Amino acid sequence: MNRDQQRKLARHVAVVGAGMSTFGMLRDRNSTDLFLEAFRDMTESVDNEFDPTAIDAMYFGNFTNDFFVSQSHWGAVLADALGHVPRPATRTEGACASSGLAFREAVFAIASGFYDVVLVGGVEDMSGRSTAEVAEGLALAAMPCEREVGFTFPGVFGVIAGAYFEKYGATREHLMNVTIQNHNNAELNPKAQLNRSIRKIMEDKTRYAADRGDPIPTWLDEKEFLRDAAANPVVASPIHLFDCCPISDGASCLLLVAEDIAHRFSDNPLHVAGIGQGSGRGLHAADDLTSFEATRQAAEEAYGMAGLGPDDIQFAEVHDCFSIAQIMHIEDLGFFGPGKGFRAIADGLTRLDSLKPINTSGGLKCKGHPVGATGAAQLVEVWLQLRQEAGRRQIPRDDLRIGAAHNLGGTGGTSTFTILERR
Amino acid sequence: MNRDQQRKLARHVAVVGAGMSTFGMLRDRNSTDLFLEAFRDMTESVDNEFDPTAIDAMYFGNFTNDFFVSQSHWGAVLADALGHVPRPATRTEGACASSGLAFREAVFAIASGFYDVVLVGGVEDMSGRSTAEVAEGLALAAMPCEREVGFTFPGVFGVIAGAYFEKYGATREHLMNVTIQNHNNAELNPKAQLNRSIRKIMEDKTRYAADRGDPIPTWLDEKEFLRDAAANPVVASPIHLFDCCPISDGASCLLLVAEDIAHRFSDNPLHVAGIGQGSGRGLHAADDLTSFEATRQAAEEAYGMAGLGPDDIQFAEVHDCFSIAQIMHIEDLGFFGPGKGFRAIADGLTRLDSLKPINTSGGLKCKGHPVGATGAAQLVEVWLQLRQEAGRRQIPRDDLRIGAAHNLGGTGGTSTFTILERR
Numbered sequence: 001m002n003r004d005q006q007r008k009l010a011r012h013v014a015v016v017g018a019g020m021s022t023f024g025m026l027r028d029r030n031s032t033d034l035f036l037e038a039f040r041d042m043t044e045s046v047d048n049e050f051d052p053t054a055i056d057a058m059y060f061g062n063f064t065n066d067f068f069v070s071q072s073h074w075g076a077v078l079a080d081a082l083g084h085v086p087r088p089a090t091r092t093e094g095a096c097a098s099s100g101l102a103f104r105e106a107v108f109a110i111a112s113g114f115y116d117v118v119l120v121g122g123v124e125d126m127s128g129r130s131t132a133e134v135a136e137g138l139a140l141a142a143m144p145c146e147r148e149v150g151f152t153f154p155g156v157f158g159v160i161a162g163a164y165f166e167k168y169g170a171t172r173e174h175l176m177n178v179t180i181q182n183h184n185n186a187e188l189n190p191k192a193q194l195n196r197s198i199r200k201i202m203e204d205k206t207r208y209a210a211d212r213g214d215p216i217p218t219w220l221d222e223k224e225f226l227r228d229a230a231a232n233p234v235v236a237s238p239i240h241l242f243d244c245c246p247i248s249d250g251a252s253c254l255l256l257v258a259e260d261i262a263h264r265f266s267d268n269p270l271h272v273a274g275i276g277q278g279s280g281r282g283l284h285a286a287d288d289l290t291s292f293e294a295t296r297q298a299a300e301e302a303y304g305m306a307g308l309g310p311d312d313i314q315f316a317e318v319h320d321c322f323s324i325a326q327i328m329h330i331e332d333l334g335f336f337g338p339g340k341g342f343r344a345i346a347d348g349l350t351r352l353d354s355l356k357p358i359n360t361s362g363g364l365k366c367k368g369h370p371v372g373a374t375g376a377a378q379l380v381e382v383w384l385q386l387r388q389e390a391g392r393r394q395i396p397r398d399d400l401r402i403g404a405a406h407n408l409g410g411t412g413g414t415s416t417f418t419i420l421e422r423r
Numbered sequence: 424m425n426r427d428q429q430r431k432l433a434r435h436v437a438v439v440g441a442g443m444s445t446f447g448m449l450r451d452r453n454s455t456d457l458f459l460e461a462f463r464d465m466t467e468s469v470d471n472e473f474d475p476t477a478i479d480a481m482y483f484g485n486f487t488n489d490f491f492v493s494q495s496h497w498g499a500v501l502a503d504a505l506g507h508v509p510r511p512a513t514r515t516e517g518a519c520a521s522s523g524l525a526f527r528e529a530v531f532a533i534a535s536g537f538y539d540v541v542l543v544g545g546v547e548d549m550s551g552r553s554t555a556e557v558a559e560g561l562a563l564a565a566m567p568c569e570r571e572v573g574f575t576f577p578g579v580f581g582v583i584a585g586a587y588f589e590k591y592g593a594t595r596e597h598l599m600n601v602t603i604q605n606h607n608n609a610e611l612n613p614k615a616q617l618n619r620s621i622r623k624i625m626e627d628k629t630r631y632a633a634d635r636g637d638p639i640p641t642w643l644d645e646k647e648f649l650r651d652a653a654a655n656p657v658v659a660s661p662i663h664l665f666d667c668c669p670i671s672d673g674a675s676c677l678l679l680v681a682e683d684i685a686h687r688f689s690d691n692p693l694h695v696a697g698i699g700q701g702s703g704r705g706l707h708a709a710d711d712l713t714s715f716e717a718t719r720q721a722a723e724e725a726y727g728m729a730g731l732g733p734d735d736i737q738f739a740e741v742h743d744c745f746s747i748a749q750i751m752h753i754e755d756l757g758f759f760g761p762g763k764g765f766r767a768i769a770d771g772l773t774r775l776d777s778l779k780p781i782n783t784s785g786g787l788k789c790k791g792h793p794v795g796a797t798g799a800a801q802l803v804e805v806w807l808q809l810r811q812e813a814g815r816r817q818i819p820r821d822d823l824r825i826g827a828a829h830n831l832g833g834t835g836g837t838s839t840f841t842i843l844e845r846r
Contacts (some may be wrong), residue, residue, distance in 0.1 A: 077836070094496060108534075108537065141579075275537075280509060293508065347789055414511075
């Protein structure tokens, strides 16, 4: 066993609250508004009486607010907004994995023995900028040599999709399976940004056409809709519009405490069973474009700490910034073998009511992707599912015990994997 | 005793290496070059054989590279540059306290039991931008309402200096004492950006004037030079040019390990005796402009953990972004009473050879202030002094045992205080 498979924490950590704002293009709300909404939602999720002054320290993930809303130093800004000054607040940044990182730091801060109660969350405020500005801003997270040759994120993931198709014989039809599944899940999530199934979108478009007196579309099924270049235009071949997550505003947060005091806060706390993190060199140095080294490292660390393997994970949120990414991640995390992910999805194995539900929230693709909020928001979904509080999208199993979340930053530069367990 | 005075770590942490790049306006070097220089310097400081693959994880502080050099995600970029992929790398941002934060996270990561060997550092690359762009960029670290009304950093510290003068009867002459002392120390530091004493600067200017055939200046002493509006123009009254730290490029890093394995790396490791962090609301909400709430909180936490008080700290680096800040910090940290700091400096008590040496490196004012590198660089100076390796600026005492570093972010939004001890 190598050193990454035997890391342990000196003190156990539990999650006792979790909440998020609605995700969407929310131009009338700023980052502080959004974070306070998530914080209120988290507060209501704490089973027992909760005094916010018990919070010892805070960690926040944020990626783009420096240049999108001209404000850095969000630790201090949010500490002030929450009335938490003078207690410490730290911002972490790892591109789209920023709050996956924040969660880990919160775990370390408690496991070190220094703090007992730590708030962790993330926020992003992106919709005030044009799509072109967002694309340019997000590209700051790519590796320097990728950025310098003009790669944007859809470009990178288009190349990756092409390589995957070439290597394993997948096609665009397989990407469509991801899109359809995530839209189906998001329709059951009232906080999701794109909360309609593809079928519902088709019905709506048909009705609008009729209302306007336009020709009535004649799509036979969801895939025919997704093949229609007018409905689903190409972005960076083979990636089309419906393969991409949207531009989003939103916030999320969780309350972590030392496990020995968790009962004070919660009747049903979740145990932090495994935390893992890895880094990657980007496309230019990758041996294989169809796998992320950072994710494999994160998985190895988290499984090692938890003493668990991929088969023990009953469901997961994974970082589907693009549909191809969801396929790669379920392979890198070991849920399915290399080149087997797209077939597993085609066979329905990752549906809400199947063997290994993936992205029950709708994923980044449909729940939305306010980048700094995403890592923590994925863990909010794991919290809801493990506590049987996910409403209409609840996984229909009464033995749910172990769920996980996978967060990716940049073009594979950073990855985190976190396993939560109900005891 | 309140909860902030009794925080302890479950596992002790030691510093076994420390290094920094030269600081300066280094336009031909990028952040990666600078960090690699600091890393090499750190490597040479490790007493025993050191295999860099022993590093389990990394933390980096950076503030402005997103918008000054159009690259975010420095965890991944530096992990790649160091050949450290796929091991985890995390960026922290808390404005000018970014690597003070990184140091704390590295301590937690080890104290939690998860990692044994962690690299921590910081970098900033600022000189490629104009002074106006830098002023605008740095202002993103102020609190939103300060930024919105057009405050820049010299403006904020000008207001603070005015309030301090009003409350305690200090004058510009007292600020000059800070400037003169820090230049004297920097002259002894070969890596300092402004490594000439004020007296040397006067001599140089006199010689240049003679060479050019200009009228020969007739300054009688350093204060007369600093009073000369041509030599030392006003920036934001009462702050003049020589009260301000420069725009800098640079990097710094330290190697932290679990104390129980420190002997493998070092014959003379330093014990992390205390770590503290606080947040603040900025000027608009401060009860008193002459004291930083965040610093008082950071000091309380660090002293509490260490079981030490201000009188036990034999020397310190403090965050002198402006001369007035140095006076305030030595009061907020308890070295001198409120309103007593400026007199202590005037009386020579903070000189290199006196009771409580402050900023032996030359401080931000003269060593330079590459913002993300500063917090870690302050600790590099504490390392050198405690190990009696500070060369010509070595504090002339053979009983040096306890030193500390204080790092401030923004207009008081974040502060860290770290106490190192030689055992």
